[in-house]
Amino acid sequence: xxxxxxxxxxxxxxxxxxxxxxxxxxxxxxxxxxxxxxxxxxxxxxxxxxxxxxxxxxxxxxxxxxxxxxxxxxxxxxxxxxxxxxxx
Amino acid sequence: xxxxxxxxxxxxxxxxxxxxxxxxxxxxxxxxxxxxxxxxxxxxxxxxxxxxxxxxxxxxxxxxxxxxxxxxxxxxxxxxxxxxxxxxxxxxxxxxxxxxxxxxxxxxxxxxxxxxxxxxxxxxxxxxxxxxxxxxxxxxxxxxxxxxxxxxxxxxxxxxxxxxxxxxxxxxxxxxxxxxxxxxxxxxxxxxxxxxxxxxxxxxxxxxxxxxxxxxxxxxxxxxxxxxxxxxxxxxxxxxxxxxxxxxxxxxxxxxxxxxxxxxxxxxxxxxxxxxxxxxxxxxxxxxxxxxxxxxxxxxxxxxxxxxxxxxxxxxxxxxxxxxxxxxxxxxxxxxxxxxxxxxxxxxxxxxxxxxxxxxxxxxxxxxxxxxxxxxxxxxxxxxxxxxxxxxxxxxxxxxxxxx
Numbered sequence: 001x002x003x004x005x006x007x008x009x010x011x012x013x014x015x016x017x018x019x020x021x022x023x024x025x026x027x028x029x030x031x032x033x034x035x036x037x038x039x040x041x042x043x044x045x046x047x048x049x050x051x052x053x054x055x056x057x058x059x060x061x062x063x064x065x066x067x068x069x070x071x072x073x074x075x076x077x078x079x080x081x082x083x084x085x086x087x088x
Numbered sequence: 089x090x091x092x093x094x095x096x097x098x099x100x101x102x103x104x105x106x107x108x109x110x111x112x113x114x115x116x117x118x119x120x121x122x123x124x125x126x127x128x129x130x131x132x133x134x135x136x137x138x139x140x141x142x143x144x145x146x147x148x149x150x151x152x153x154x155x156x157x158x159x160x161x162x163x164x165x166x167x168x169x170x171x172x173x174x175x176x177x178x179x180x181x182x183x184x185x186x187x188x189x190x191x192x193x194x195x196x197x198x199x200x201x202x203x204x205x206x207x208x209x210x211x212x213x214x215x216x217x218x219x220x221x222x223x224x225x226x227x228x229x230x231x232x233x234x235x236x237x238x239x240x241x242x243x244x245x246x247x248x249x250x251x252x253x254x255x256x257x258x259x260x261x262x263x264x265x266x267x268x269x270x271x272x273x274x275x276x277x278x279x280x281x282x283x284x285x286x287x288x289x290x291x292x293x294x295x296x297x298x299x300x301x302x303x304x305x306x307x308x309x310x311x312x313x314x315x316x317x318x319x320x321x322x323x324x325x326x327x328x329x330x331x332x333x334x335x336x337x338x339x340x341x342x343x344x345x346x347x348x349x350x351x352x353x354x355x356x357x358x359x360x361x362x363x364x365x366x367x368x369x370x371x372x373x374x375x376x377x378x379x380x381x382x383x384x385x386x387x388x389x390x391x392x393x394x395x396x397x398x399x400x401x402x403x404x405x406x407x408x409x410x411x412x413x414x415x416x417x418x419x420x421x422x423x424x425x426x427x428x429x430x431x432x433x434x435x436x437x438x439x440x441x442x443x444x445x446x447x448x449x450x451x452x453x454x455x456x457x458x459x460x461x462x463x464x465x466x467x468x469x470x471x472x473x474x475x476x477x478x479x480x481x482x483x484x485x486x487x488x489x490x491x492x
Contacts, residue, residue: 020280033332036280039238040481046488059490062418064332 002074009073012052013037016044028071033064042067049073055080116157116168120176123148129183135309136186136461139302141265142309145180145187146223154191156218158198163211164218170199170342170409171402174349178398181353182360185465186309188353190223190262192346193310197224197270199342200286200327204334209324213268213288225266227289227317231256235477238335239281243274244326252320253287258300261312267291271317272331284331289319306465307472337415341405341424343473345398348431351469352398354462355438359391361457362442365449380445387441394434401427418489425478425485432469439466 006028014023017032018041026035037045045067050056055077057066066076114122127148135142149155157173159165168176173195181188201214201224216222228237242255253273263269269289274281300314327334362384369378404423408414439462443450449457 033330034275034280034283036282038282039332039336040484043484043488050488056490057488059417059419062488062490063413063416064336065416 005074005077006070008052009049009070009077012048013045013070013073016048017041018044026070029069031068032070033068037067039064049077053077053081055084116166116172117175117179119152119154120179121182123152123154124180124183128180128187132184132187132461135184139304139308139311141262141311142184142187142190143265145184146190146265149191150221150223153218153221155194155221155223156198158195158202159214159218160202163202163215166218169406170345171406174345174398174402177346177349178353178356181350182357184309185350185354185462186307188350189307189310192350193226193261194224195346196339196343197226199338200270200334201288203338204286204327204329205288206328207324207326209322210288210327213290213325222267223262223265224288225260225263225269227255227257227260227263227269227271227315229258230272231258231314233281235474237272237473238284238332240272240274240284241281243277243279244285244287245277246323249323250320251287251323251326253289253317255317255319256299256314257317258314259312260296260315260317261310263296263313263315263317264298264311269294269296269317269319270327271319282332286327286331286334287319288321288325288327289317290321290325293321294319304468306461306468336421337412341408341415341420344424344428344431345402345405347469347472348398348401348427351431351435351466352394354466355391355394355435358439358442358459358462358466359387361450361459362387362445365446365457380447383441383445387438387445390434390438390441394431394438397427397430397434418485419491422482422485422489425482428473429475429478432475435466435469436463439463 010023013019013032017037020036026032046057046062057080061076066072128142128145131142131144153166154176156165157168157176158170161167177188177192180191198217201210205211205214217224229235230241232241233239242253245252253271255271255273260269268291271287271289272284273287275283275285295318296315298313299316302311302313366378366381366384370381408420414420439459443459443463446457446459449455450459452458453460
C-alpha cells in the first residue's frame with residue numbers, strides 16, 4: 001500500500017510538476033522546489049493529486065510545506081484518506 | 089522579528105524631573121506631512137520635468153531617521169509598524185509620487201532584511217541602514233525572463249566565503265543612488281530557475297553599467313534605468329531564507345500594502361484639487377450648488393472605497409504577521425494580489441474624475457489644479473508588476489482556494 005501510494009504520487013508529480021529532472025532521480029525526502037517545482041506547477045500537482053486520490057485538500061494543507069517532498073505529500077494524503085475511511 | 093510592533097514613542101522622559109520645554113515630537117504621520125510640504129512638494133515639478141532623483145526628499149527622510157523607520161528600536165531604527173510607514177507613504181505621495189515610491193521601495197527592502205536577514209553581516213547592514221541612512225534598491229527582474237520575478241537565470245557563484253554575481257537587470261530603480269542593491273539569483277550554478285536567493289550587493293563590491301535609460305510617462309523621478317549588475321562580497325550577505333518564502337511572506341504583501349497606500353495618497357491629492365476647485369466655484373455663487381459638486385460627491389464615494397480597501401488590507405497584514413502560517417495561506421496571497429489590482433485601478437479612476445471636475449484648469453499645466461503629472465503617474469500603477477500577471481496568478485490560486 002505504501003509503495004503503491006508513493007508510485008501514484010510520483011506519477012502525478014511527473015505529469016504535472018514540470019520538473020526539469022526525471023522523477024525517478026528524486027528521493028522521497030528531496031526538496032521538490034529545489035528540484036524545480038514552481039509555485040504555479042505546484043497548484044497543478046494539487047489538482048492532479050485531488051483527482052487521483054479523490055480527495056479535497058483542506059485549506060490548512062494548502063501550504064508550500066505540504067508539497068515540499070514526496071514523503072510530505074504522502075503524509076498529507078494519508079491523513080485525508082484515513083479520515084475518509086474512518087467516516088465511512 | 090516582525091514589522092508589526094509599533095514602537096513609536098509619544099512622550100519624552102525627563103530623568104531629573106525638570107520640565108521639558110522642547111516642542112513635543114511630531115507623530116510619524118505629522119513628520120511625513122511636514123517633510124512632504126516643506127521639502128518633497130516644492131521639488132516635485134522639477135523632479136518630474138527633468139526625470140531626476142528626488143535628492144532633497146531622500147536627504148530629508150534620512151535626516152529624520154525615516155530610512156530606518158521599519159527597523160526595531162533595539163537595532164537603532166524608529167521601530168514604526170508597517171501600518172505607520174504606510175501612512176507616511178500616503179502623506180509623501182500627496183506631494184510627489186516619485187519620492188514616495190523611492191521611500192516605499194526602500195522600505196520593502198528593509199522589511200526583507202528585518203524579517204529574513206538573520207546573518208551577522210546582514211544584521212550589521214540593517215543597523216547601518218538605521219544609523220547611517222543607507223538607501224536600498226532592488227533588482228528582481230532579469231533580461232530574458234519576461235517579468236517573472238520568481239525565476240532567475242543568473243546564479244550566485246560561491247568561492248569559499250565569497251560570492252560573485254552578474255545580472256542583466258532591465259530595471260533597477262534609483263540604482264545609481266543606492267548604497268546596496270538586493271538582487272535575486274539562482275542559489276548556485278546547478279540550481280533550477282525557481283530555486284532563488286536574495287543577495288545584498290553592497291556599494292563597495294558593486295558595479296552598475298547602464299544598459300537603458302529612463303524617459304517614461306510617469307514616476308520619472310524613480311530613475312528606473314537598466315543595468316548590467318556585477319557584484320561581489322561576503323557570502324554572509326546572502327539572505328538565508330529561500331527567496332520563495334521572502335517573496336510570499338514579506339516582499340509581495342509589503343509591496344502591495346505600501347504601493348496601494350502610495351496610490352491612495354496620489355488619489356487624495358487629486359481629490360483635494362477637485363474639492364478646492366468646486367469650493368472656489370461655490371463661494372462665487374452662494375445658494376447655488378455648482379454642477380460639478382455632484383461629480384465631487386461621486387469621486388468622494390470612490391475615494392472612500394479606496395481608503396477602506398487600503399486600511400483593511402493593512403489590518404489583515406498586521407493580523408497575519410502575528411500568525412505566520414496565515415502569510416503562507418492561499419487566501420492571504422489572493423487578498424494581497426487583489427489589493428494591488430484594485431488599488432492600481434482605483435487611482436486612475438479617481439484622478440480621471442478629478443480631471444473632469446477641474447476641467448481645463450486641470451488639463452492645463454501650471455495652474456493650482458493641474459492634474460497632468462498625477463494622471464501620468466497614476467497609469468504606472470497597473471504596469472509595475474502588470475495586473476494581467478497578477479490576475480493570472482490569482483486565477484491559478486483560485487483553482488484550489490477553499491474559503492471565500
